[in-house]
Amino acid sequence: MNLPKVVADLVETQNSFDSVAYANCFSETAIVFDEGKTHNGRKEIECWIANSNERYKATIKPVGFEEKENKILLIAETSGNFPGSPILLTYHMEIADELIQSLKIAG
Template sequence: MNLPKVIEELVKTQNEFDSSAYANCFAEDAQVFDEGKTHIGKAEIEKWIDKSNRDYKATMEPVAYDEKEYILSAKIAGTFPGSPLVLKFHFTMADGKIQSLKVTE
């Protein structure tokens, strides 16, 4: 699977539970849409993923990637109900950073 470098880094930092490095994959004004909430800016994204890491200990295993649409399908396993499950990560990129991320089922 040929993932863009920044998405490879995102998966790596998620699996290491490194919230700061995870947030650094995003542009300063990036947006994340997950579980019905929007998180704007790197600082807010870092707080969101840090809480998620503490609450769910979720790891990512890429299973498919749509290079045209920038959609990563990944098996997510952790301490949450229904684990593991496959989620879709819809990316918008700019200048080698993630501009937006929307997580869907």
């Protein structure tokens, strides 16, 4: 699967639990929606993913990908310390200037 660099970087940094590098895949003003909460800006995103990594130790394996203009849909098998693992999650992303502007993670 040929993923755009920022998406490949996001997968790699998630799977290595590197919250700083993960957050650097996002713009300074990016927004993340996950588990019913919104995280605004790179610093909040870094705190969110560090906490999530600590709780769930989730890794992602891309199984599907679509790209249309600046919108990306990544379907990934997500495994970790949570009920029902592994599950398929969909990562809805908007990209600008090679950085993620928004990410919504849905089951």
